Amino acid sequence: MTFVPAPGYMPSYHPPLPYVAPVPGGLRPGMAVYVQGVVNPQAEWFRVNLAAGPDDSGDLPLHLNPRFGAGVAVLNSRRRGRWGDEQRQELHPLCPGGPFEIVINVTPEGYKVLVNGTFYTEFPHRLPPEQVTSVSVDGDLQLHSASVMGGAGMCPPCVPDAPQTTPIYPDCNLPVMQQPPTFHPPVPFVTTIPGGLFPKKTIVIKGFIPHEAGRFHINLRAGPGGDVVLHLNPPQWTRGGAVVRNSFLGGSWGPEERDLSCCNPFQRGRYFDLSIRCGNHRFKVFAEGQPLFDFHHRVPAGPHVDVLEIEGDVVLSFVHF
Structure with a gap:
């Protein structure tokens, strides 16, 4: 009995780092990115990137970067090789050695970030969320699970202009998870x-x-x-x-x-x-x-x-x- 995720729910469990997952069709309001793990006890940093490309080398509509050595979390974007103005946030409740979950909700105005079930910050759109084609996680953490939720839930070959990758949904007969989480x-x-x-x-x-x-x-x-x-x-x-x-x-x-x-x-x-x-x-x-x-x-x-x-x-x- 093999688990096949239903369209509209793209999970990964205990993946190795760096973790990179495609987002066929991009992000839209109502979708969300979920990241759950444990910060390493001697952590210096980790990052969650929403990238407009197959990796982090191109445009970044959102860069979320807790820096434990500096005692701050930095949010930013990068366009055509140039970083924008940093938005800084206190680290709490993120801490070395502690479990965490981060939810990045896509809204019409920007990204609403929740940490451990409470509101953390908001980051306005500087690039259209539809340009996001991958999510990546890396740094000093144990990544337990990561998910992209919501959206049309079509198989990648069915999504206009989607990158040609191995289908995430090999069984398109599953009904779409249409309700927002x-x-x-x-x-x-x-x-x-x-x-x-x-x-x-x-x-x-x-x-x-x-x-x-x-x-x-x-x-x-x-x-x-x-x-x-x-x-x-x-x-x-x-x-x-x-x-x-x-x-x-x-x-x-x-x-x-x-x-x-x-x-x-x-x-x-x-x-x-x-x-x-x-x-x-x-x-x-x-x-x-x-x-x-x-x-x-x-x-x-x-x-x-x-x-x-x-x-x-x-x-x-x-x-x-």
Whole structure:
């Protein structure tokens, strides 16, 4: 069972540095770039570049460069070999040895940057975001995941004027993730899934488990307060840490399922990345692109399964479907 990202969601997990990812069709308002990792303990610097070209040698619509030796983060742009005026920002909450997540939201006016779930700064467009054709990350950090989210979600050969590279989406039959990501929503989190869960529909949930977490759960329901067709209960650390799956149909719980295809990704003090894909006969669940478990439908999925609930001891980074 191979994980293929749905169009509109382009993730990489634990890539080597320097990391460079193409952005077919460029960036547009409503899209976002997500970077999550850990700053090295003796870090001097790292950078996130949005480049108008296959690498960092050409124009840079956005250069985000935390400099720990200087105690400042620098934002800038470069056009035709010339840097613009620097915009400087205090480093906090970025710090050597600490985990971080950076979200760069594309707005009509510029880039809105969030760090660790809070507003950090804004940088106005000096070059059109549509010119961004790659995202790069390098420097003194461990890069755990990076994603480009939103946009038309077409395969690269279908995007006008896109560079001819290896297709990111080898299976164009997957439905596009059309909704914009919801970043850092409060918990409990309850939302409606437009159109419900039909075959090949994907839900992506990224979050952080606090060090003192007790338990949390994810439910897919048939309407508000309706049957739970999939109940995912990640580790209850006071009860052995099993990842329990079940359903609640007609007022009764079914048999629990606990086996996993890989190591348990839900650990206190760590981020997790979960993709839930609805198939014809089962839910296929992946953690950081690796198969985690299958859960066969106990009742048919469809448009009636249209509510996502997340409750308990978890901090959500984003939800995307």
